[in-house]
Amino acid sequence: MSSPVKAVLTEQSGQLGKILKLVIAFEKANLRTLNDQTIIKLNRYYLDSRSWASITLVGLAQE
Structure with missing residues (x-):
């Protein structure tokens, strides 16, 4: 590392x-110290990453 x-x-x-x-x-x-815009961005990034992980896992299962 x-x-x-x-x-x-x-x-x-x-x-x-x-x-x-x-x-x-x-x-x-x-999240008390974060503003609303930051929280909205974090939520979007989290959902995007979950979607990516799901798609990746499905792809691996099909191999």
């Missing part, structure tokens, strides 16, 4: 660390 990835996962530092913190807050429904 590269050093930058290790830093993100262990220290939640840098730009990717900020994104990781945001994702963790979203997963815990700890």
